[in-house]
Amino acid sequence: MDVSRLLDELNDKQREAVAAPLSNALILAGAGSGKTRVLVHRIAWLMEVENIAPFSILAVTFTNKAAKEMRGRIESLMGRGLNNMWIGTFHGLAHRLLRAHHAEANLPENFQILDSDDQYRLIKRILKAMNLDEKHWVPRQIQWYINGNKDEGLRPQHIETHNDQTQQKMREIYAAYQDACDRSGLVDFAELLLRAHELWAKNPEVLANYQRRFRAVLVDEFQDTNNIQYAWLRMLCSGNQNNIMIVGDDDQSIYGWRGANVDNIQHFLKDFNNPTTIRLEQNYRSTGTILKAANTVIDNNTGRLGKELWTDGNDGEPISVYAGFNELDEARFIVSKIKDWLNQGNALKDTAILYRNNAQSRVLEEALLHQGTPYRIYGGLRFFERQEIKDALGYLRMMNHPHDDAAFERVVNTPTRGMGEKTLSQVREAARTHNCSMWQASQLLINENALKGRALNALQSFVLLVTELEQATVDEPLEKHADVAIRQSGLYAMYQAERGEKAQARLENLEELVTACKQFTVPDEAEEMTPLSAFLAHASLEAGETQAGTDQDAVQMMTIHTAKGLEFPMVFMAGVEEGMFPSQMTNDEPGRMEEERRLCYVGMTRAMEKLYITYAESRRLYGQDKYHTASRFIREIPADCVEEVRLKSTISRPIHNRFSQATSHASFEETGFQLGQKVVHRKFGEGIVLNYEGSGEHARVQVNFDEFGTKWLVLAYAKLEKA
Numbered sequence: 191m192d193v194s195r196l197l198d199e200l201n202d203k204q205r206e207a208v209a210a211p212l213s214n215a216l217i218l219a220g221a222g223s224g225k226t227r228v229l230v231h232r233i234a235w236l237m238e239v240e241n242i243a244p245f246s247i248l249a250v251t252f253t254n255k256a257a258k259e260m261r262g263r264i265e266s267l268m269g270r271g272l273n274n275m276w277i278g279t280f281h282g283l284a285h286r287l288l289r290a291h292h293a294e295a296n297l298p299e300n301f302q303i304l305d306s307d308d309q310y311r312l313i314k315r316i317l318k319a320m321n322l323d324e325k326h327w328v329p330r331q332i333q334w335y336i337n338g339n340k341d342e343g344l345r346p347q348h349i350e351t352h353n354d355q356t357q358q359k360m361r362e363i364y365a366a367y368q369d370a371c372d373r374s375g376l377v378d379f380a381e382l383l384l385r386a387h388e389l390w391a392k393n394p395e396v397l398a399n400y401q402r403r404f405r406a407v408l409v410d411e412f413q414d415t416n417n418i419q420y421a422w423l424r425m426l427c428s429g430n431q432n433n434i435m436i437v438g439d440d441d442q443s444i445y446g447w448r449g450a451n452v453d454n455i456q457h458f459l460k461d462f463n464n465p466t467t468i469r470l471e472q473n474y475r476s477t478g479t480i481l482k483a484a485n486t487v488i489d490n491n492t493g494r495l496g497k498e499l500w501t502d503g504n505d506g507e508p509i510s511v512y513a514g515f516n517e518l519d520e521a522r523f524i525v526s527k528i529k530d531w532l533n534q535g536n537a538l539k540d541t542a543i544l545y546r547n548n549a550q551s552r553v554l555e556e557a558l559l560h561q562g563t564p565y566r567i568y569g570g571l572r573f574f575e576r577q578e579i580k581d582a583l584g585y586l587r588m589m590n591h592p593h594d595d596a597a598f599e600r601v602v603n604t605p606t607r608g609m610g611e612k613t614l615s616q617v618r619e620a621a622r623t624h625n626c627s628m629w630q631a632s633q634l635l636i637n638e639n640a641l642k643g644r645a646l647n648a649l650q651s652f653v654l655l656v657t658e659l660e661q662a663t664v665d666e667p668l669e670k671h672a673d674v675a676i677r678q679s680g681l682y683a684m685y686q687a688e689r690g691e692k693a694q695a696r697l698e699n700l701e702e703l704v705t706a707c708k709q710f711t712v713p714d715e716a717e718e719m720t721p722l723s724a725f726l727a728h729a730s731l732e733a734g735e736t737q738a739g740t741d742q743d744a745v746q747m748m749t750i751h752t753a754k755g756l757e758f759p760m761v762f763m764a765g766v767e768e769g770m771f772p773s774q775m776t777n778d779e780p781g782r783m784e785e786e787r788r789l790c791y792v793g794m795t796r797a798m799e800k801l802y803i804t805y806a807e808s809r810r811l812y813g814q815d816k817y818h819t820a821s822r823f824i825r826e827i828p829a830d831c832v833e834e835v836r837l838k839s840t841i842s843r844p845i846h847n848r849f850s851q852a853t854s855h856a857s858f859e860e861t862g863f864q865l866g867q868k869v870v871h872r873k874f875g876e877g878i879v880l881n882y883e884g885s886g887e888h889a890r891v892q893v894n895f896d897e898f899g900t901k902w903l904v905l906a907y908a909k910l911e912k913a
């Protein structure tokens with residue numbers, strides 16, 4: 191292979207990074223400067239020039255999607271497959287490590303991953319068993335507490351409670367939870383990382399093996415590593431036999447709320463042997479205008495490591511800001527712009543709608559559906575997290591490993607088979623006393639004749655069902671497992687009986703699960719697993735990063751958090767108003783405002799050619815209309831980068847005035863109407879008030895009628911009524 195090909199299409203600084211001699215290095219650079227591209231070329235360089243085998247390379251990415259993309263790009267650069275290279279997320283890699291060394295890690299061979307929803311349910315059950323009131327011991331907070339401690343590497347016995355009773359009780363709950371997990375071979379997400387760390391800490395020979403093996407370690411999005419991940423990397427590199435290249439951007443650290451520690455970048459410089467720092471300063475992604483706007487916004491943060499970012503590309507179009515009267519109007523605006531985009535011959539997949547919270551997607555989805563515009567949601571509405579899918583997975587998990595208590599609890603009475611809460615408590619109690627799984631406890635209770643009548647029947651029929659499901663699928667392909675789990679369990683019939691659209695969607699999802707099984711191929715790195723185990727691990731680890739579905743061209747929708755590392759020619763940032771973004775909670779915690787601003791920076795820098803920022807002046811939240819002003823982040827954008835998009839017939843007001851004032855609707859509201867309100871007109875029927883101008887007898891309103899479209903009407907004559 192011609193090595194110069196690996197350095198083509200790179201600037202000098204990027205080349206310096208790709209061709210750097212083997213040593214530790216930090217690449218610190220702003221958004222869109224080619225950090226990820228450098229990692230891809232660096233890996234190819236290590237193989238071609240430094241003769242490092244793919245087997246000896248470890249690359250860490252932030253999502254599974256990014257891992258797949260990275261592998262694909264390296265393979266196309268090299269012109270060959272690279273099966274035995276380890277590329278994945280911290281969680282994925284930890285899982286792989288624990289599978290390979292389950293005995294040393296004190297785990298059963300077929301341990302299962304407990305996802306966050308199952309973790310929450312398990313915590314609720316623990317609280318119940320401990321007779322603790324959920325009002326005082328809020329399950330979400332306990333979950334937070336447990337995961338937070340694990341992220342810091344702390345087991346219950348390491349936690350200092352300072353004789354505080356609440357602290358002591360929390361620690362006790364954590365310990366009880368951990369016992370329950372250990373009893374049934376369950377490993378939550380935070381546990382994956384902690385166990386992987388302990389595995390190395392407690393087994394020096396295992397660690398030494400990996401230190402020798404991984405001659406090169408590369409980490410993308412380093413600014414969002416948490417402390418246990420950092421400690422894991424540090425341990426791996428402590429033998430000084432390997433070298434590590436990390437890339438990151440302190441301005442894009444957006445997971446502080448989840449334990450990520452941006453200071454790890456600075457720690458890296460002192461904890462790792464003799465690292466060099468390389469800065470990339472040219473941005474290749476965005477127009478000059480988008481870049482200037484994003485740079486100016488992030489400049490309002492303090493304590494930055496400081497980076498310059500410039501582009502020699504065009505200024506491009508100004509950023510368009512649209513103030514919707516309410517969230518429906520905002521959504522309508524976005525959809526109409528997407529329609530224009532499509533009509534200009536562009537692909538839908540080249541546009542993304544980004545928002546602060548998952549819940550914002552619903553209104554946007556409805557507007558897209560209304561126009562028949564296909565869309566795809568990343569994250570959020572996760573396929574593998576939907577109720578019916580989790581039910582089906584529960585059966586599959588029982589078939590795979592009946593000692594999985596979380597799965598047992600999930601399906602033992604779904605569909606109902608007359609299992610009372612009392613019987614279940616008995617099973618849990620027996621499991622605790624005999625220190626065994628609920629599955630074993632059930633058999634004990636049955637054999638010991640400890641149950642009578644209905645309770646006995648119910649439990650017996652469940653045990654029999656699981657045994658039958660298992661038998662019916664011996665040596666059968668994976669999709670047969672799914673099919674049997676869905677139908678023979680009675681799940682399908684249960685949802686069929688529910689009727690209605692929701693139930694129909696659930697049935698479709700169940701069918702989709704069978705399809706997903708059919709399409710599933712066991713990845714090379716999991717070849718030692720059975721297809722069923724591999725599929726279940728895939729379902730837990732990849733839940734929702736992509737939606738199950740087609741290759742259809744579709745608008746991309748996701749939270750800004752999920753959009754990290756990605757880029758799109760046209761981007762909409764929706765809901766950019768005070769109270770939404772920055773979010774309401776921001777004022778309560780120190781440092782949160784700056785994290786919100788970094789999030790805004792991440793969102794803006796996803797855009798390559800065109801950026802729209804929209805907000806709603808009134809938004810229905812928790813059943814109430816709330817009035818909001820434009821986000822401070824909009825006001826932080828230099829005026830010459832922005833154009834305000836207004837409805838045609840409105841008198842335009844100077845832009846910065848408009849954003850800096852709280853919009854007063856008082857004079858208009860005296861008329862008895864509100865923006866966003868539903869009204870009825872004798873001739874035009876139902877519509878929504880979009881805009882107003884003038885006052886007194888000259889007052890006019892703009893109404894968007896369901897059937898007749900948008901019209902301006904003089905209030906005094908229109909005889910509008912509230913709907």
Ligand SMILES: Nc1ncnc2c1ncn2[C@@H]1O[C@H](COP(=O)(O)OP(=O)(O)OP(=O)(O)O)[C@@H](O)[C@H]1O
Nearest residue numbers: 199200201220221222223224225226227474475755
């Ligand atoms: N030297 C170059 N010449 C042309 N295009 C480049 C060059 N370097 C990077 N690019 C392109 O610029 C875009 C941004 O690159 P990349 O995604 O690697 O940046 P990044 O620094 O990882 O961004 P982020 O901080 O958002 O993760 C990509 O489309 C990439 O292909």
Ligand SMILES: [Mg+2]
Nearest residue numbers: 225226227755
């Ligand atoms: Mg990147």
